[in-house]
Amino acid sequence: MKYKTLSQVHTEAMNDHEYSAAFEAEEASELLRETLATWRKDAGLTSAQVAERMGIKAPTISRMEKNAARMSIQTLIRYARACGVNFKIQQV
Incomplete structure (x- = not known):
């Protein structure tokens, strides 16, 4: 029996x-998680400092970064501002 590679x-x-939609959604979620962490690190901030700037508790930042796809747009904007980031959402 010939086996297929994971890539195949x-x-x-x-x-x-359905598979491709789920895969693309997960890719987008991963990109958002990475982006949030990059914004915070590039600003030289700890999660506690971002939390303080947002007026929330530090563990909430960790949960937000791990589950970014569930963030509201308003929370995303507040997080970005706390990190000193301006961003624009645009269709590509």
Whole structure:
């Protein structure tokens, strides 16, 4: 029996609409998680400092960074401002 590589399985699975939509959503979530952490680190801030600037508790920042896809737009904007970041949402 010939086995397929993970890459081959993934390529075939991407032809399935539900799989590809779920994969792309997870990719976007990961990018957002990485972006939040980058904003905070580039600003030289700890999660406690961002929390203080936002008026929330420090553990909340950790939860936000781990589960960024559930953030509201208003919370995302507050987080960005706490890190000194201006950003724009645009369709690509």
